[in-house]
Amino acid sequence: MSASSTKPVVRISDLHKSFADQVVLDGLNLEVQAGECLGIMGGSGTGKSVALRHVIGLMQPDSGRVEVFGREVAGLSANELRALRRRVGYVFQEGALVGWMTVEDNLALPLRERGKLSEPQIAERVAEALETVHVVGAGQKFPSEISGGMKKRVSIARALITKPELVLYDEPNAGLDPEISRSINALMREVSEKLGVTSLVVEHRVECLRRVADRVLFIHEGKALVNDITASFFQPSHPRLMAFLGHEQE
Amino acid sequence: MTPDYLPSWWPQLLTVLFAAGVAHAAWHSAGPRALLEEAGSRLMLLWAVFARLHHLPKRRNWLLSQVRSAAISNLYVISLVGVFIGMIFALQAGIELARFGQQDQIGPLVAAGIAREMGPFITALVLASTYGSAMAAEMGTMAVSDELTALEVMSIDRVSLLVLPRVVALAIVCPAMTVISDMIGIIGGGIVASTQLGVGWDLYLDSAITSLAGLGETFPVPKDIFGGLFKSFCFGIAVALISCASGISARGGALGVGRATSRAVRDATITIIVANYFLTWMIYR
Numbered sequence: 001m002s003a004s005s006t007k008p009v010v011r012i013s014d015l016h017k018s019f020a021d022q023v024v025l026d027g028l029n030l031e032v033q034a035g036e037c038l039g040i041m042g043g044s045g046t047g048k049s050v051a052l053r054h055v056i057g058l059m060q061p062d063s064g065r066v067e068v069f070g071r072e073v074a075g076l077s078a079n080e081l082r083a084l085r086r087r088v089g090y091v092f093q094e095g096a097l098v099g100w101m102t103v104e105d106n107l108a109l110p111l112r113e114r115g116k117l118s119e120p121q122i123a124e125r126v127a128e129a130l131e132t133v134h135v136v137g138a139g140q141k142f143p144s145e146i147s148g149g150m151k152k153r154v155s156i157a158r159a160l161i162t163k164p165e166l167v168l169y170d171e172p173n174a175g176l177d178p179e180i181s182r183s184i185n186a187l188m189r190e191v192s193e194k195l196g197v198t199s200l201v202v203e204h205r206v207e208c209l210r211r212v213a214d215r216v217l218f219i220h221e222g223k224a225l226v227n228d229i230t231a232s233f234f235q236p237s238h239p240r241l242m243a244f245l246g247h248e249q250e
Numbered sequence: 251m252t253p254d255y256l257p258s259w260w261p262q263l264l265t266v267l268f269a270a271g272v273a274h275a276a277w278h279s280a281g282p283r284a285l286l287e288e289a290g291s292r293l294m295l296l297w298a299v300f301a302r303l304h305h306l307p308k309r310r311n312w313l314l315s316q317v318r319s320a321a322i323s324n325l326y327v328i329s330l331v332g333v334f335i336g337m338i339f340a341l342q343a344g345i346e347l348a349r350f351g352q353q354d355q356i357g358p359l360v361a362a363g364i365a366r367e368m369g370p371f372i373t374a375l376v377l378a379s380t381y382g383s384a385m386a387a388e389m390g391t392m393a394v395s396d397e398l399t400a401l402e403v404m405s406i407d408r409v410s411l412l413v414l415p416r417v418v419a420l421a422i423v424c425p426a427m428t429v430i431s432d433m434i435g436i437i438g439g440g441i442v443a444s445t446q447l448g449v450g451w452d453l454y455l456d457s458a459i460t461s462l463a464g465l466g467e468t469f470p471v472p473k474d475i476f477g478g479l480f481k482s483f484c485f486g487i488a489v490a491l492i493s494c495a496s497g498i499s500a501r502g503g504a505l506g507v508g509r510a511t512s513r514a515v516r517d518a519t520i521t522i523i524v525a526n527y528f529l530t531w532m533i534y535r
Contacts, residue, residue: 056403082405096400099391110404113411162404 007070009034009166009198010055015064016222017050024050026222027064032166037192037199039213039230043244046219048202049093052168055200056090057081068166086114089159089167089197093174095151097143103130103154104139110162129157132194133187149180153187160191167191169201173208185211206245210234218244265527272524292495298409299417299491305410306418312411316419320381324427328376332431335368336360336438344447353447357457360439365462365474366534369432370424371526374485377424378518382493385416386514389497390507398498408498417490424486425479432478477533484529485522492518 010032017025024047133153173181216233218226443449466473500510
């Protein structure tokens with residue numbers, strides 16, 4: 001997928017964030033162009049998920065700017081933030097499906113809350129979403145009755161059902177075996193190509209980013225250390241990235 | 251009756267000292283800032299619930315489901331506790347009345363005691379320890395597994411979706427269960443009165459019902475019954491609100507959910523006891 005040269009969908013400039021004495025982000029910069037899939041890679045605790053949470057307004061920066069669709073997230077009112085979030089889908093690490101609702105109700109929830117569609121239209125959209133993520137026949141089950149891979153698929157379906165312009169994935173391969181991870185990666189790629197949505201994927205598994213990302217950014221000590229197109233990223237020359245990926249230095 | 255050597259305002263003084271003692275203990279156990287923050291967040295949540303009452307028609311399915319599960323899962327506990335409370339109350343009071351040959355008065359005494367005090371109080375405590383703790387655990391689990399964050403990210407109003415139906419459900423269920431608890435308690439008292447105090451069923455029931463029929467001065471309704479139900483209504487709201495607020499603020503996995511649940515039961519119990527005093531003072535003084 002090619003990145004356009006128009007205004008970026010997400011722009012993070014000099015983002016700083018600390019928790020007590022621990023500096024997590026220390027001047028992070030990144031941009032995601034419309035239609036592009038950017039992967040964010042880095043070790044545990046390097047602030048990948050924290051960066052993602054700033055994009056959706058779940059966290060406020062200590063300093064720096066986070067702009068989404070050209071608007072600074074920190075400066076938005078509650079109503080403006082709600083409006084922005086309606087244009088964004090978020091896939092949580094553990095799925096975060098509502099446990100006391102069936103799969104169908106989980107998918108229908110954001111549509112029902114918006115109140116713009118009738119029940120038959122919602123049912124149609126739910127069936128369509130389940131088909132897109134290849135989970136047919138599990139609509140009446142509760143999240144506790146389906147496997148981890150299916151939960152992740154349903155979570156992706158829930159993020160996509162409102163037809164967002166930007167989808168944020170927080171470690172979509174976490175807790176999945178290699179076979180299911182491959183199928184989730186294929187699904188993410190399929191969704192990205194078919195629907196043309198902009199994606200931001202936080203992941204530390206090489207296979208996932210190699211498969212789904214157009215470009216990959218490596219975070220180290222709170223900063224973007226390497227930012228390159230996927231093919232070049234996995235042929236690194238930076239010693240820190242080489243060490244992270246397990247490449248031997250010449 | 252105030253003894254001569256005490257000023258007429260001593261009950262008010264006692265109330266203020268009691269409230270100050272509770273506040274002092276809470277202040278030192280939780281820390282002033284945490285205490286104020288918690289109290290503030292619960293008041294804000296109460297306000298948020300009131301501001302969303304017009305969402306109720308949209309939430310009727312969740313509301314009915316909450317009412318059903320709160321009522322059905324607690325009916326047998328409240329019935330069992332109610333009958334024994336009535337029996338204990340009748341036995342304790344009856345033994346004393348019998349010493350003065352006044353055991354015929356057991357009906358009005360048991361009826362008033364249960365309708366005014368024990369029915370609402372015990373029902374609220376049972377609901378706090380069973381349904382309130384379950385509610386806090388459910389919300390806490392949602393909080394630690396990112397489900398609440400997911401709702402926020404989807405711009406779904408979680409107060410409207412989760413808290414409103416639960417608060418309204420307990421505001422309905424608590425008085426309804428109190429009516430059942432009152433009736434069963436009075437029957438329990440009647441069993442003791444007829445089998446151990448030698449008071450006939452007819453006399454017991456007639457005198458109990460007659461005493462409960464007395465109308466209030468401000469509102470022309472049976473004061474003992476409606477006073478108790480009003481208390482119950484307030485307790486129901488308090489239990490649901492405290493349980494939801496504790497659950498929502500849970501952090502840190504299973505341990506956090508456990509802490510939130512025990513905090514919910516502890517705070518609901520304290521609130522019921524303290525609020526009971528002030529409501530009694532307001533209704534019956």
